[in-house]
Amino acid sequence: MNKFIAIQTVRFSQIDAAGIVFYPRYFEMISATVEDWFAGPLELSFAKMHFDEKAGIPLVDIHCKFFAPSRLGDELRFELGVTRIGQSSISLQIEVSCQRQQRLKVEMTIVYVDGDDGKPVSKPLPVELRRQIQEFLIME
Numbered sequence: 001m002n003k004f005i006a007i008q009t010v011r012f013s014q015i016d017a018a019g020i021v022f023y024p025r026y027f028e029m030i031s032a033t034v035e036d037w038f039a040g041p042l043e044l045s046f047a048k049m050h051f052d053e054k055a056g057i058p059l060v061d062i063h064c065k066f067f068a069p070s071r072l073g074d075e076l077r078f079e080l081g082v083t084r085i086g087q088s089s090i091s092l093q094i095e096v097s098c099q100r101q102q103r104l105k106v107e108m109t110i111v112y113v114d115g116d117d118g119k120p121v122s123k124p125l126p127v128e129l130r131r132q133i134q135e136f137l138i139m140e
Helices: 023-039 046-052 127-134
Strands: 005-010 059-066 075-085 089-098 102-113
Touching: 005 023, 005 102, 023 046, 023 059, 023 075, 075 127, 102 127
Parallel strands: none
Antiparallel strands: 005 075, 059 102, 075 089, 089 102
16 A cells, blocks of 8 residues: 655645635645646656546545644645545545644545546546556555
8 A cells, every 4th residue: 555645835825814724725735636646656647648648537526624724834745545446436535734733634536537528428447547546545
């Protein structure tokens, strides 16, 4: 079991007037983590996926639980693991911490789709991509 680790530093553009991360910005950070996971160990950049393979991975479900605020300059550790692999869907868990303090936990599902005709329709995960994703399967 592997987890994909991404470190993101909280930027000024991500905080609100109270000096903490404005919660919608976490969704941008989560999206960046998933994109980096695909481009890195899964070897499938979003550019290649969208433009060459005419596919995509839209988000279909997400649940977040917030534990503590994050502030400007915090280095957030995003740990991504796979909790389920379906025919075309992938369920992910992302735990976010800063200096070992849990900040939030995310459970989400993305679906591999054919995007060639502009009307996304789920399609089976390619065999090699499925194999690579399985390396990140976590057991709870």
